Amino acid sequence: MSENSAETRELTMSRAMVSAIAHEMRENDEVFYMGEDVADYGGIFDSTEGLREEFGYDRVMDVPISETAYLGAAVGAAQEGMRPIAELMFVDFFGVAMDQIYNQMAKNTYMSGGNVSVPMVLTAAVGGTYNDAAQHSQTLYGTFAHIPGLKIVVPSTAYEAKGLMHNAIRDDDPVLYMFHKRLMGIGWLPAPDGPKTPVPETDYTIPFGSADVKRTGDDVTIVTLGLHVHRALEAAEGLAADGIDAEVVDLRSLVPLDTDTVVESVEKTGNLVVVDEDYRSYGVTGEIVASVADEALAALDSVERVALPDVPIPYSRPMENEVVPDVDDIAAAVRRTQ
Amino acid sequence: MYENIVTARHYEERLQEEYLEGKQPAFDISAGPIPGELHLAAGQEAAAAGVCQHLRDDDTVTATHRPHHVAIAKGVDLERMTAEIFGRQTGLGKGKGGHMHLFDPEVHFACSGIIAEGCPPAAGAGLAAKKRNEDSVAVAYLGEGAIDQGAFLESLNFAAVFDLPVVFVIEDNDWAISMPKERVTDVENGAKRADGFEMPGARVDADDAVEIYEVAGEAIGRARDRNGPTVLEVQVHRRMGHFMGDPQTYRPEEDQEAAAERDSIERLERDLRNHGVDDERIEEIREAAHERVEAAIEWAKEQPKPDPSDAHEDIFVNPPSGVTDSEPDFEFAGGDD
Ligand SMILES: Cc1ncc(C[n+]2csc(CCOP(=O)(O)OP(=O)(O)O)c2C)c(N)n1
Numbered sequence: 001m002s003e004n005s006a007e008t009r010e011l012t013m014s015r016a017m018v019s020a021i022a023h024e025m026r027e028n029d030e031v032f033y034m035g036e037d038v039a040d041y042g043g044i045f046d047s048t049e050g051l052r053e054e055f056g057y058d059r060v061m062d063v064p065i066s067e068t069a070y071l072g073a074a075v076g077a078a079q080e081g082m083r084p085i086a087e088l089m090f091v092d093f094f095g096v097a098m099d100q101i102y103n104q105m106a107k108n109t110y111m112s113g114g115n116v117s118v119p120m121v122l123t124a125a126v127g128g129t130y131n132d133a134a135q136h137s138q139t140l141y142g143t144f145a146h147i148p149g150l151k152i153v154v155p156s157t158a159y160e161a162k163g164l165m166h167n168a169i170r171d172d173d174p175v176l177y178m179f180h181k182r183l184m185g186i187g188w189l190p191a192p193d194g195p196k197t198p199v200p201e202t203d204y205t206i207p208f209g210s211a212d213v214k215r216t217g218d219d220v221t222i223v224t225l226g227l228h229v230h231r232a233l234e235a236a237e238g239l240a241a242d243g244i245d246a247e248v249v250d251l252r253s254l255v256p257l258d259t260d261t262v263v264e265s266v267e268k269t270g271n272l273v274v275v276d277e278d279y280r281s282y283g284v285t286g287e288i289v290a291s292v293a294d295e296a297l298a299a300l301d302s303v304e305r306v307a308l309p310d311v312p313i314p315y316s317r318p319m320e321n322e323v324v325p326d327v328d329d330i331a332a333a334v335r336r337t338q
Numbered sequence: 339m340y341e342n343i344v345t346a347r348h349y350e351e352r353l354q355e356e357y358l359e360g361k362q363p364a365f366d367i368s369a370g371p372i373p374g375e376l377h378l379a380a381g382q383e384a385a386a387a388g389v390c391q392h393l394r395d396d397d398t399v400t401a402t403h404r405p406h407h408v409a410i411a412k413g414v415d416l417e418r419m420t421a422e423i424f425g426r427q428t429g430l431g432k433g434k435g436g437h438m439h440l441f442d443p444e445v446h447f448a449c450s451g452i453i454a455e456g457c458p459p460a461a462g463a464g465l466a467a468k469k470r471n472e473d474s475v476a477v478a479y480l481g482e483g484a485i486d487q488g489a490f491l492e493s494l495n496f497a498a499v500f501d502l503p504v505v506f507v508i509e510d511n512d513w514a515i516s517m518p519k520e521r522v523t524d525v526e527n528g529a530k531r532a533d534g535f536e537m538p539g540a541r542v543d544a545d546d547a548v549e550i551y552e553v554a555g556e557a558i559g560r561a562r563d564r565n566g567p568t569v570l571e572v573q574v575h576r577r578m579g580h581f582m583g584d585p586q587t588y589r590p591e592e593d594q595e596a597a598a599e600r601d602s603i604e605r606l607e608r609d610l611r612n613h614g615v616d617d618e619r620i621e622e623i624r625e626a627a628h629e630r631v632e633a634a635i636e637w638a639k640e641q642p643k644p645d646p647s648d649a650h651e652d653i654f655v656n657p658p659s660g661v662t663d664s665e666p667d668f669e670f671a672g673g674d675d
Contacts, residue, residue: 040588041516064486064522065453065514093452096489131373131425132435133452188367188583314649315436316425317373322646 008198012185014046016050016158016199020165021048021085023203024056028083031169032059034070035087035123044089045125045184067097071142075104075174078120083169089177091124091140098232105174116239118174121165126154127180127227127277127322130189134312137320141225143277144176144282145254150176151208152254156183156229157197160252163206180227180277194230209256213265217247220334221265223288224275225251228325235330246334254284259291263299266292270301271337274329280307305332339547340606340620342387345627346407347414347603351379352635353406353423357582365583371639372423374436376582381545381575384602385509386411388550388572389477398476400456402509403438408479409449410670414442416630420638432662433644434652435617441538442561446474451644454487457506462494464502475503475561482571485528494569498535503561505554505591506569512597516588532569539569545602548609553623575600 011019025031033048033055039062042049052060063070067088072087088094094101101122108116151173155161157226161179168175183195214229215236218268222232229250236246247265251258266272272292276284285305292300306325314320353376360370367375379386390399390411399410409419415430422429423437430440438451446463448455450456467474483491485508497504508528512519525531532539540557542550550572555567575597579586586594607620641670 036514039516044515062521064517066486066488068488069486072655079512096452096455096487112478117462130368131436132375133434133451135439136375188365190366207381233519309650311649311653312434314434314644315374315431315439316644318646319433319644319649322649 007081007201010196011158011199013155013158013161013179013195014049014184014186014190016162017047017155017165017179018049018051019161019199020203021169022051022054024083024166024169025051025059030081031083031085032061033085033087034061034063034074036063036065036089038062043087045179046186047087047123047180047184067093068100070098071097072104074120074122075100075108075118078118078174079108079116082303083119085121085123085169087123089125090136092138094124094140099127102147106147109173110149114291117172119172119177119178120166123177123179125181126178127182128313128320129182129227131315131317131320133315137164137313139226139276139278139308141178141254141278142287145284145287146282149174150255152178153208154178154225154252154254156226156250157195158199158251159197160212160250162177162199163204164208164252166203167205167208171208178226182227183230192230194233205265206252209258210252211258211261212250212252213247213261214250215246215248217245217269219245219269220271220273220337221247221249221262221269222273222275222330222334223249223251223262225254225284226277228275228277228330231325231327232330235327235334238327238331239334244334244338257287257291259295262288263292263296267296267299270299272300273300273304273306273330273333273337275325275333277324278306278308279310280305281310283307302337304336306330306333339387339391339551340610341627342390342411343383343547343603343606344624345379345631346383346386346410348628349379349410349631349634350406352631354582356635357426367583372437373425376437377580378578378582379404379407381577381600381602382509382511383407384545384547384606385507385574388547389505389554389558389570390506391551391561392555394474394476395445396472396474398446398460399476399479400460400476401447401479402453402456402481402484403449403451404481405440405449406439409440409442409447412447412546413445414440414447415444416634417637418442420634421641424638424641425643426638426641427644427648428641429638432648432652454484454489456480457490457493458496460504460506461497461502463560464497464504465500465659467503468500473562475505475558477505477507477558477598479507479509481514482508482510482512482519482528483522485531486523491531494531494535494537494567497567498537501564501566504560504567505557505561506567507554508569509574510571510594511574513580513589515580515584527571529569529571537567537569539571541571541573543573545572545574545600547602547606568594574602585634587594639664
């Protein structure tokens, strides 16, 4: 898609998400949105900005702070064939409604022998980098990707945000759509340059399980997602000056996981660096390394994992900076592979 | 009580100034000396002072994401609390918790950023007191938005069936972020939640510290005398946005003005005067409170910042052997050898 084409415009990630949701709501009366502060506030992270004005309170519902009830209600409405989108503003709050998420939403299809479907989208903000401490900064990709039955998607730019959202709403299975606060383009939490991209006016889908090579390179494969796509790209630019040519793979979805693109890249470069903002143990980095080892052990010359050391996220800035991977951490890990 | 209220108000006014430093002209939540979110409680101080006036150091309080006024009334160490909010090493949580996660075990105070999740631990503190045959009590604070939450309702039942010495204090400030109370609950009086559990519920309609003090005294007395839990709802006012930086575009101007007019501080000052306390004494208390706040903020700002490597400590108080460093040097070499 050309950047100057008449049908594209530059959007922030939040605007791109909203444009996909609005489109689907116009096309299909069964789509509705529920969450805390999604109507009049427009979503704490601007994820529903303007929707209530167009669709009214019936289809953009502010709900009581009763997550078990409204996330479970989304499951129930979805099982009746509606297409609810439910938002719980921070993934850190999922614990209060965990049963509805990981036992009902995730497992009813399986336990019904495939006779029940749960076509809902659960959206939530993830990520740190703004010093909000351990209950408001987690990423938790691994926790939910670990549970069979949930599709997990993670946009990194406005283009991805829209295409993945169209796909998520149309998907007949439950999708957990995890967006990084730092990428949304909200006034009070400035985004890096990368996530604001040209976005087609028309609807389009990005299939789940299709990773995207955001930068090609021959020396090392950096596999990552969300905010860290942008940090990896910045690290790659710096490394290029030193003659290290890094390929950056944006996973875009964790379930399903596009192992093929990762393996293909590692077969070319021989070196793998996995970068993730989630906790290190039992998480995304381990999963990617294990998958590549399963399929292409012989291609691997070296492996590095860059993730949150297994600590709750500290509040104070010097400590948060220490644990959340940054551009230098990624570059250093890449250098260790060379 | 007056001293607590003016301390809390002034404390937050000063925090607000400090918070905005480095965040202007463009508001960036991650800039400036106080990072992260900041939820201020201007207009809600009477709910803290009126209740906590009855409490001892060994009574437990669990507060919410909006904790400063309650912490001050409960006697949390003001210097170390401030150092925590500034993210300093000598803060209550060594800079790991921040403003929503203040813990002062000396005075049995804790808070959490997850809605209503302070209620079960408060019931637990009540349970511990009962098992040990002690007469300490527990108070759980929550907002009116939190009364729809499972953790609160389950805690009511738990406290009721085991007759625990717990008082649930609902601070009704009319708003849960952008959601006005009438749009998310059908009960006007949140204390009525108690009815379903056969426990007493009381509501104080005015943000009047004296009246709150009196009604809370009965509830806490009942708990201390082993007569079980109570729900107490008090009307307060949110004078500011939900958090610093909240533009409040959802909130009618009249409502903001009404909140600003109902000032529990002025009300209490009138009461004091009516009881013969002269202006000089009131001014004296106010000034002493201001000085105390200033000293705490000065002290906190002089405290050292944590060492980045401190981030790896305190995950356990008893780290399992072999797990001392959360960042092991890991290098995996696969391949053809
Ligand atoms: C379980 C959970 N859900 C949602 C949130 C987000 N949140 C933080 S404060 C708040 C509103 C709380 O309103 P209320 O209980 O009335 O307290 P107030 O902020 O008015 O003091 C919400 C929804 C959260 N912190 N935890």
